[in-house]
């Protein structure tokens with residue numbers, strides 16, 4: 001695609017430049033790739049951002065892509081993803097793995113007249129870092145020993161619905177002796193069975209969120225490395241040369257070489273963070289999916305705690321001061337249900353949220369759609385007016401009006417009797433997106449931006 005030539009707008013020299021790093025995370029298929037693509041497209045075209053103050057007050061001038069500052073991080077392929085969404089046969093972008101980065105520079109007039117007298121134009125370099133939420137969930141491992149983590153993980157794996165999913169792995173655990181001399185074959189077998197179990201947890205019908213260690217399902221460039229060749233073991237520490245000792249050592253190596261390194265190289269450098277959450281997917285999966293999501297969210301809030309009670313500052317000197325939790329794919333439901341979706345997310349984020357605000361970082365929640373694929377419509381059914389959505393469901397080729405149902409007000413209350421009472425269907429990206437000069441249609445991406453970056457653009 002082509003961008004207007006803005007070279008003389010940008011290269012005036014001696015401009016006030018500010019850098020801000022925005023982390024975009026969420027578990028696999030929560031919507032990171034689509035979100036970053038929509039965000040960038042909307043920043044470049046700026047035709048659909050009424051709630052971003054710098055745009056609505058007429059101070060925004062232009063944005064453009066620029067080379068990213070970290071040459072060793074893969075570039076986020078925004079052109080490829082946009083081509084998929086806006087082509088003649090619109091399709092969702094291919095699944096991405098690991099980390100990606102992109103820099104967008106925004107030119108704007110400062111809001112204060114006083115500042116404008118010395119600085120008529122300013123530039124904000126926005127570095128967007130897309131990384132798997134699975135990696136964020138690794139952070140709590142840092143304060144757990146191998147024995148502690150093993151005990152917690154085994155306890156969780158024995159509860160439904162994990163008991164069924166973990167049966168093969170736990171069966172294997174019953175057959176081996178952690179005190180026996182370490183054999184590489186055993187370590188590999190255990191790690192493989194444990195990894196299969198974690199993958200099964202993430203299937204759409206269960207959609208469990210608490211997945212540790214994250215690299216087992218999102219290995220990045222570490223696939224098959226000995227660092228990933230361990231699994232939780234029952235019992236306690238065993239003697240030298242035992243399987244226990246081998247796995248304990250690998251667990252510690254994982255913490256040092258993977259978890260700490262990721263947090264030091266990437267996480268600790270972020271200024272702002274958005275965490276994307278597929279709440280509707282968890283509702284589809286049922287009560288276990290929701291309960292697991294709540295636990296995972298509480299864990300992922302931990303690293304954002306600052307101040308006296310937070311150990312994170314001490315470890316990494318973290319500086320994130322605004323965190324947005326966003327329920328994605330809000331276009332799956334009718335607009336009047338968005339407030340309920342957000343209410344549900346508030347409950348999931350729960351008490352941890354007020355603690356964090358108290359400790360220094362500001363936390364907000366929203367229901368968003370990075371790419372709006374439906375319209376809210378009213379349809380009559382047996383004399384009743386139903387608020388529905390109209391879009392093209394995946395697997396069909398013409399627009400259909402669907403009644404997606406209503407969002408429960410209580411995260412714990414599921415209608416009794418049916419195992420899967422909710423069924424929010426996925427939609428295809430709308431046709432002809434490429435022809436719209438305003439940017440990809442979205443729901444509240446501009447409000448998300450205002451919360452995350454508004455103060456930088458004042």
Ligand SMILES: Nc1nc2c(ncn2[C@@H]2O[C@H](COP(=O)(O)OP(=O)(O)O)[C@@H](O)[C@H]2O)c(=O)[nH]1
Nearest residue numbers: 028029030031032033034092329369370371373
């Ligand atoms: N209707 C709708 N579907 C979305 C939206 N964002 C993501 N999806 C769906 O969720 C899938 C996973 O999104 P993706 O961005 O690849 O997730 P990632 O794994 O977190 O990067 C996509 O293929 C779409 O089917 C959205 O805003 N609206």
Ligand SMILES: [Mg+2]
Nearest residue numbers: 032033095096
């Ligand atoms: Mg992705």
